[in-house]
Amino acid sequence: MCVLLAIAASPLAQASTVAQMDFDEIVNGAELIFRGHVLAAEARQQPGELIKTWVRFAILDVVKGDYLGDEIELSFLGGRLDGRQLEVTDMIIPQVGETGFYFVETLLNQQVNPLFGWDQGHFLIVEEPSGESVVTTVHHEPLLSLEPESTGSVITRPMNILPDGLAQPGPGRLSTVESPFSQPVNTDEFKASILTILALPK
Amino acid sequence: MYRWITAAALIVISISAFSYNIDGAKWPGAKTHLYTSIPGVAASGQSWAQALRDAAQEWTSKTLFTFEPRVGYRDPCIGYRANPAGGTFPSGEGDGVNGADFTNDVCGNEFGTNVLAVTLVYTESNKLGAFDITEADIVFNRNMTFDIYDGTARSPTGTDFKRVALHELGHVMGIGHEGNNSAIMRPNIGGTFALQPDDIAGANKLYGGFNNCPFSTLDFGVVGGQLANGDCTVQQVVGGGSDSSLVDIYRFELLQATTVSLTMNSAAVDSVLVLMDEKSAVIADDGAMGGSCHSQITRTLPAGIYAVLANTFAPTANAAFNSTCQDSGPYRLTMSYSSKAPLGLGRPSSLNGSVSAAGFFGGVTTDNGGSYSNSVRSAQEFDVVGRIDIDPQHRNKPGFLVVAALLDNGDILVKDPQGVFLPLNNQSLAIPVSTGKTLSASETIAVLSDTVAARLGLSQINVRFLIGYGLSSQPNELYFHREPISLVVSP
Numbered sequence: 014m015c016v017l018l019a020i021a022a023s024p025l026a027q028a029s030t031v032a033q034m035d036f037d038e039i040v041n042g043a044e045l046i047f048r049g050h051v052l053a054a055e056a057r058q059q060p061g062e063l064i065k066t067w068v069r070f071a072i073l074d075v076v077k078g079d080y081l082g083d084e085i086e087l088s089f090l091g092g093r094l095d096g097r098q099l100e101v102t103d104m105i106i107p108q109v110g111e112t113g114f115y116f117v118e119t120l121l122n123q124q125v126n127p128l129f130g131w132d133q134g135h136f137l138i139v140e141e142p143s144g145e146s147v148v149t150t151v152h153h154e155p156l157l158s159l160e161p162e163s164t165g166s167v168i169t170r171p172m173n174i175l176p177d178g179l180a181q182p183g184p185g186r187l188s189t190v191e192s193p194f195s196q197p198v199n200t201d202e203f204k205a206s207i208l209t210i211l212a213l214p215k
Numbered sequence: 216m217y218r219w220i221t222a223a224a225l226i227v228i229s230i231s232a233f234s235y236n237i238d239g240a241k242w243p244g245a246k247t248h249l250y251t252s253i254p255g256v257a258a259s260g261q262s263w264a265q266a267l268r269d270a271a272q273e274w275t276s277k278t279l280f281t282f283e284p285r286v287g288y289r290d291p292c293i294g295y296r297a298n299p300a301g302g303t304f305p306s307g308e309g310d311g312v313n314g315a316d317f318t319n320d321v322c323g324n325e326f327g328t329n330v331l332a333v334t335l336v337y338t339e340s341n342k343l344g345a346f347d348i349t350e351a352d353i354v355f356n357r358n359m360t361f362d363i364y365d366g367t368a369r370s371p372t373g374t375d376f377k378r379v380a381l382h383e384l385g386h387v388m389g390i391g392h393e394g395n396n397s398a399i400m401r402p403n404i405g406g407t408f409a410l411q412p413d414d415i416a417g418a419n420k421l422y423g424g425f426n427n428c429p430f431s432t433l434d435f436g437v438v439g440g441q442l443a444n445g446d447c448t449v450q451q452v453v454g455g456g457s458d459s460s461l462v463d464i465y466r467f468e469l470l471q472a473t474t475v476s477l478t479m480n481s482a483a484v485d486s487v488l489v490l491m492d493e494k495s496a497v498i499a500d501d502g503a504m505g506g507s508c509h510s511q512i513t514r515t516l517p518a519g520i521y522a523v524l525a526n527t528f529a530p531t532a533n534a535a536f537n538s539t540c541q542d543s544g545p546y547r548l549t550m551s552y553s554s555k556a557p558l559g560l561g562r563p564s565s566l567n568g569s570v571s572a573a574g575f576f577g578g579v580t581t582d583n584g585g586s587y588s589n590s591v592r593s594a595q596e597f598d599v600v601g602r603i604d605i606d607p608q609h610r611n612k613p614g615f616l617v618v619a620a621l622l623d624n625g626d627i628l629v630k631d632p633q634g635v636f637l638p639l640n641n642q643s644l645a646i647p648v649s650t651g652k653t654l655s656a657s658e659t660i661a662v663l664s665d666t667v668a669a670r671l672g673l674s675q676i677n678v679r680f681l682i683g684y685g686l687s688s689q690p691n692e693l694y695f696h697r698e699p700i701s702l703v704v705s706p
Contacts, residue, residue, distance in 0.1 A: 015371070016548075030330060030331055030332055030333065030382075030383075031327075031329055031330050031331065032329035032330075032331060032359075032374070033329075033403065034328075047443055058297050058307050059297065060297050060322075061296050061297060062296055062297060062307075062323065063295045063296055063297075063307070063324070063335075064307070071650070075348055090324050090335075090612070091335075096339060096340045097308060097337060097338065097339050097349075098337070098338045098339075098346065099295070099323075099335060099336070099337055100240075100335070100336040100337075100338060101333055101335060101336075102333070102334040102336060102383070102386035103333075103334075103386070103402070115452075118327055118328060119325075122325045123323065123324050123325060124324055124325040124326075124328055125321045125324045125325065125326060125327055125330065125333055126330075129327070129328060130327075130328065130329060131327070131330070148386060152394070187371045203600065215279075
């Protein structure tokens, strides 16, 4: 099934720290999108720099971009060193052992958070009891696909990315109400959605 | 008390209808400063600095936390970068100053696409299984468009700076995102532009400190207690963290600067004492190091309200450290003092609710009034003295003085006119008068004189004395004090 990702937020929606973006903005804006597994995370502080946590990923699949290596290391501002901790509020640093889809904004610049839109470019892959791997937000909220309407399926997420009172179920909208037709999005469908967006004329 | 430095686990605490997100990281003393003088003015005509001050004031006025705005500008990035030359400033450990500004990047790191603001928070692990925030700075993305307004989520003139500031200041305080209820701490901005009940409840839980748990009033002297399942935990006191050790809480008030000594004795509990101020900032702690199960703190404290946490170690830490002491069981908590003058004995009270301006003072002296305490050895000679500054309206009127002793076993003794302590006659409603006299401005009462406990066959005793007075014209009214004169005799 071709799943058209339509997790675009209302134009009024914005996170407090990072303004909310449409999913296709995130897909198109990311320089590198990969499915990966976090192998290690280590906080360091280089002279002239702030504390950063360096996260090393095993790359399982490159969905967008030209990265050729088997591993990649990304730095996230903040971390704990010797009992003191620099915390960047709102930022979620990938944890050792997690597997997910990671949307890297750029490999050229030192960024506070290398993931595009911070948590908007950070998805987890969770294995269900059935053995199927499904995709959730980094907040462990399931992505759900709805039965196609006129233009195809849409994916909904809970309203944490919608401002108060703006949850309006429907195509292109986000919903807190699970459709009776809903089902979790698996990794193949998620990847296919990304590729679909990338194939659309810009 | 947690014996090791540990990471603070993120804990979502749900109480009643609220679901705020706190993990125990907080500012000691429930306050911090904030330099607010961000240059510039919004399109609406309001200054950024005033909007930031307004946001800070909103948290201050509606919660237990206090922002102390300071006029002045401080670069929020100073101190975060490690000095290439080594140990000189900046060390990379912050500068201890909380600043805010619009910047092009986050102290040398790109904001990234659509990032509005970033709050950098430095924390240090503490002994209560959580983290103390030591510095927080806010950088607003200069490349984004902001304005200042109430109402709808977005204006054509930009994002509302004040509600972003309110949200970031919540992070500065140590509050995480709220995912369920209406709150300024929701991860997204909506039409909410003021603190909501969930925000306030979260802040007050985080900074409620010892008031998050039941507490007992502590007087000078000895109390017995027991740490047992069902007691409060340090996690509840600090509003998060990883310390699940049991804790009993005692609150006391000092009316004058006093050197206070606290001792927690137990044959069973691996004792930990924590002394906090009124805002639950830790003043001192003692973890019974050195193989003993006992712990002790001595501090000279200014007048004020304090709390003592009778605590132990978290079970896993305890088991690894001292196999002779446990993480629950009975204990005795002793509070003693030393002072150059008799202590004030709390606010005046009366049997029938009459209001007075009387003052009550008392203490135990072993050097004829050179110094006062409540703790003596059984072989020491001591006096117990009291003084009443009689209410001006009661002076020079016929009246009476009363002296009573409360023993640990519940017995009450009263001093008769011959100076002998006798059991209180529970059958009589009359106030047991010790001395009848015309009341002067200040009445000095010799409660016990030249006493040596060992001569009375006592090696250890805990007695609380009360003194009071009344007017002959009001024989059923007695003016007395709330905090007793404590006497603790030890071998």
